[in-house]
Amino acid sequence: MSDAPRRVVTDTMIGMSMADSERWSERVGVVLGQNPGPFTGPGTNTYVIGTGSRRVLLDTGQGVDAYTDLLERALSETPGLDGIEEILITHAHPDHIGGVESILERFGSMRVSKKPRTEMDRGLELSEIDEGAEISTAGATLQALWTPGHAIDHLCFYMPEERALFTGDMVLGAGTTVIPRDGDLGDYMASLRRLMELDVDVIYPAHGPKITEPRAKIESYIQHRELRDRQILGALEGGPAKVERIVDEIYTDVPEAFHAAAAVSVEAHLRRFEKGGRVVKEGETWRRA
């Protein structure tokens, strides 16, 4: 075991910094949400999409005042750009939907489109979209793909003009994504495999830099999870164990400060094994079935 690779994905967003505002292509500008942290890396990427005088904003950060100011400045510094015509949200996690109210307050009312998840949608009046929806603005078309797993309401958006995929939290610019307790790893793997089938030249993720080798990145995400599967089943071979013990055994290369996050990930794998009848939970202890 000691010679086996400990991990597939070796890059990380820890300590990464990015420009506050940048143009990534003719039709894609990125503005950082000003919410850096252990789960958000340099912060949430919010995207200003299109080539016309009014554009689509994809995701809104967390509701940080400095972000709304930054967005306003970025818009005013782009020649010929007049404002935002519509807000699109990938999913209802607070670092994506949390800025909607302040943006509406600053820029006036406009359509806010997302796949509904009522209990997390902050009471916002939404234009409900789902798989197959198409959002058009001058210079860009965004096609919604329902990609549950990280979150049940998660949408990715494909933009055929650049063969680009906005992946939200499905695929990140560095490191791997978290499958939270209300997520589903089985759904997540199915969603990753679905993304592999698309003709994609570039990924614009919700955190971290753009990805110019999409297939290799998605493939590494799948392999990462498959390695974790093997490591977790391997850890249970020695007998029943609590999640903390499994984490200590597998995440030997990760600082203790990140073990709580690692536990969330291990639990996601265990829950999927439990569904498939491969492991059993007794109290706080997991064992092979």
Ligand SMILES: [Zn+2]
């Ligand atoms: Zn998320």
